[in-house]
Amino acid sequence: MAKSLRSKWRRKMKVLKRVRYxxxxxxxxxxxxxxxxxNDAKISDDVPMVDDHxxxxxxxxxxxxxxxxTKEDEIGPDKMETDGKLRIFNPHTLRDQDGHYPVWMSSHKIKRLQALNKKQKKEKVKEAKRKKKTRKQ
Incomplete structure (x- = not known):
């Protein structure tokens, strides 16, 4: 932020509000x-706590x-209807087991991730080649 009088005043007022609130x-x-x-004292007398709800x-x-x-949850009456296929997403690549990105992800973000993955793959190949050269020597 700039150091104008207005910004200094705003910062000062923010601090005062933070203290008051x-x-x-x-x-x-x-x-x-x-x-x-x-309430805990009242409830503990009336209702026993149960872990399996x-x-x-x-x-x-x-x-x-x-x-x-872990085992998958059993199918119950409140289960949402789906195509029956369980999609498991990899947290690092953000792709499922078929290699597809989530529906909600924007195309711009997908392109960015693909470029990043491509770059990382090239770096791994280069590093593997370097290791091979050092082993031969």
Whole structure:
């Protein structure tokens, strides 16, 4: 930002607002925590907490080293109708198992990713050639 008088004034006012609203937020959070503690005391007497709930299922991300794959969710009455094909996207290349990009991704971003992947592939080939040369010597 420029160092004009207006920008300096705005920065100063932002700091003051942050302080003022920070106090209000802190008070609200304290009230919420107190109410939650009161409600927990009431609920713990009435309803036992259950981990297995029919409406949701908590799924944790499996570790890479474990090598154990998770089972797919069972088909239920609330399952959305699809073409029956499960699409698994690679987080690095953003492509599915067939090599297609997601429908929601713009064509500009797809072109950018393809150029980046092409560049990285060339760098890997060059590095492999360098390693071969060093081994021969």
């Amino acid at each position: 920070g106090k209000k937020e802190l008070d609200q959070l304290k009230n919420i925590v107190e109410k939650a503690k009161e 029919p409406l949701y299922k908590v799924v944790t991300r499996p570790s890479r080293r474990s090598g154990v794959e």
